[in-house]
Every structure is written in structure tokens, then in C-alpha cells.
Amino acid sequence: MITAHLPAGYIVGRAMPVAPWVMAAALAGSVLPDFDLIWFYFIDDRAFHHHRYWVHAPGFWLIVAAASLPLMRWRLPRHMPAAWAFFAALLVHLILDSLAGSIMWLWPFDDTLYALVQVPATRSHWVLSFLTHWTFAAELAIWAVAITFFLRQRRLA
Numbered sequence: 001m002i003t004a005h006l007p008a009g010y011i012v013g014r015a016m017p018v019a020p021w022v023m024a025a026a027l028a029g030s031v032l033p034d035f036d037l038i039w040f041y042f043i044d045d046r047a048f049h050h051h052r053y054w055v056h057a058p059g060f061w062l063i064v065a066a067a068s069l070p071l072m073r074w075r076l077p078r079h080m081p082a083a084w085a086f087f088a089a090l091l092v093h094l095i096l097d098s099l100a101g102s103i104m105w106l107w108p109f110d111d112t113l114y115a116l117v118q119v120p121a122t123r124s125h126w127v128l129s130f131l132t133h134w135t136f137a138a139e140l141a142i143w144a145v146a147i148t149f150f151l152r153q154r155r156l157a
Helices: 005-015 022-042 058-075 077-100 126-131 136-156
Strands: none
Touching (some): 005 022, 005 136, 058 077, 077 136
16 A cells, blocks of 8 residues: 555544544554655665565554553553554555455564555556556555544534
């Protein structure tokens, strides 16, 4: 996915119970894994695919969730809906990246990258290859759903 992570996070936030910070947490979780692009471009000089960083490893987030959710339930129970929204949106990010990207679903046991579809390099730049591949229709559909939810909410307000 190139453009649909934030609108997917918006959809997750709208699907969660209305509570303080839920939408903000869902939006943050939906884009957090791609903050590794800062390291990828400016520090690592694109040495290897950014989906190999720990922020794109579902096993890492499983460990973080297993440690943080019980603590949050104990110390900040009123923020649990936001925590669930954050981790749900993060999981959606990883699932979306698995469509035409690659994710290490079996990490830490195996660091193989898994993808449902490989996008061939058919254009001069990888972005153009993604934009012209049939899987980009999934991104457009996510945008359409998010925009529909947004407009519907504005009309009701």
C-alpha cells in the first residue's frame, strides 16, 4: 500500500466505540510502521527493504501488545478503547502491506517476507508500477469507503 494506510486507520477509528482518543490512536497506529522510512532513507541509505525493520514485524507488535495492554487495563482502563484502536489499525496496516508488499509474518521464527501478490517492475519507477497494478484498486476502494464515512458523519453533525 502506498496511500491507503491513513484512510484505513480512519475506517478502524470509526468502527471502534466512541471514546476519547480512539480516532487519534487509530490514525497513529495506521501510519506508525511507516515511520521507519525516515531511517530507511536518511540513515540506512536504503540498505535493505524497510519492511525488514522491527516496526513491520507483527511478532514485535504482539509482544508490545501483550506487555502494554494488561498494564493499561490495570493503570488506565478508560483508555483501553484507544489502545485497542491503535493495535487494530496497526494490524490493518500490516495486512494491507501484505497485499502487494511483503511482511515477516513468522518473525522471530523466520524472517521470510510474505506477500499475496508480487507487483512486477513494469514502469520506470516502482511507484508507477504500483499505481498501474490492479492491486491499486484496493487502495482506491479504501479511500472511497473512508470518504463516504467522513461525508456521512459531516452530514449527521
